[in-house]
Amino acid sequence: MINESVHVGIGFATGRKSFKSVLEAYVYHLDESKFLQKNNVKLSLFVAYDLEYSSTKREDYTSIPKYILDKFEQVHFISKEDIAESAKLLIRDKIITEKEKELCFGYGYAANRNIILYRALQENVDYLLFMDDDEYPMAVTKTDNHALWSGQHVIEDHIKYLKFSDITNGYHCGYTCPIPYMEFDNVLKEQDFKMFIEALSNEVLNWDVIKDMIQAGGITYADKNILINKKASLVPQINNAKFITGGNLGINLTNPSKIHPFYNPKGARGEDTFLSTCLKDSTVKSIPTYTFHDGFSIYGSILKGSLPINLKKINSADSKSIIDRFYKTCVGWIRYKPLYTYITRKDKYNEITQQVKTNLKDSVPKVCAYFNDDRFKDVEIEFQKFHDNVEKDFEDFQITKNIWENIKNSIF
Helix, strand or coil: CCCCCEEEEEEEEECCCCHHHHHHHHHHHHHHHCHHHHCCEEEEEEEEECCCCCCCCCHHHHCCCHHHHCCCCEEEEECHHHHHHHHHHHHHCCCCCCCCHHHHCCCHHHHHHHHHHHHHHHCCCCEEEECCCCEECEEEEEECCEEEEEECCHHHHHHHHHCCCCEEEEEEEECCCCCCECCCCCCCCHHHHHHHHHHHCCCCCCHHHHHHHHHCCCCECCCHHHHHHCCCEECCCECCECCCCCCCEEEECCCHHHCCCCCCCCCCCCHHHHHHCCCCCCCEEEEEEEEEECCCCCCHHHHHCCCCCCCCCCECCCCHHHHHHHHHHHHHHHHHHHHHHHHHCHHHHHHHHHHHHHHHHHHHHHHHHHHCCHHHHHHHHHHHHHHHCHHHHHHHHHHHHHHHHHHHHHHC
């Protein structure tokens, strides 16, 4: 039970209007658990939206039913223009310089997450929870070839564990990684694809994990032991990083020294991964609550109560959009691979980089042939581009962290 008053922010960095259905599901779960009535919790909503991602308009995000908005003490809808205005005010108040403006809130998803973080600090939020717009408060397990579903009290569990943590990160099930089901052949052998994945991946998302996903048809089922035992665990530090994900993520804002910004190189993703490299002195916990990742946007009906008995294998032969999603993921991963390696394994950076180049040279032509899609050649091109720029990206990351120290000092 929460006795003292707690101010909790719910943050969505989104480009999909479907986020409203996800928000509604979380509100339903709060009603079902009666958590707000039992505990002295005040909620605020922060939505940083991107109109360009899926050709939306502002009303697609702001037109939320009143009975949902009534759950929140404050509601903030944040556009790109609002982000620019916040940076302008920080320059006016001499907290950042004109030269630092571009790095103040970062690029892409990092910009949206950081403006939410900034607004939450301004509003004296105690705990900030980031929810993804394609993750639902559900867990799915498998028994006797059938899918079994259970609702998850995601917000409630984060609040419970954040009292004694700096960061909380829940688990993910469903289509957690957009790699389709594959049958290896003479065009692309398993060893070839392993080389490709090892060039892209890191210590947490590695070939063994990917291979299991492929064999399961791209599906990850929730661990029944985690659901039953309901125990949190400390996230270990591996190569100078405590790996977290950007969704199902809680951040304790009550200790300024433990608050760090998101960052991604311009044109890349990885904002959660780079935050992972800042958490050496933070208490980071994996907490026993799941979200279902609808990575291919095929199960929105779950939020309306239609629960499939079996989950579909994601087969690249079924739809070109599946190959498109996988291609974009590969490019996204490879773009932040150089900087992540430079930060976490700088002593072996040249060795690792050379191995990545060798793996890509040998495997990319076969991946292109298997999917009949020459766009995968971009993976080599993008790796070289971000490798060439890695020292500049590293410098920008350090400047971003320094900027945020100034921002925090201006608030606290």
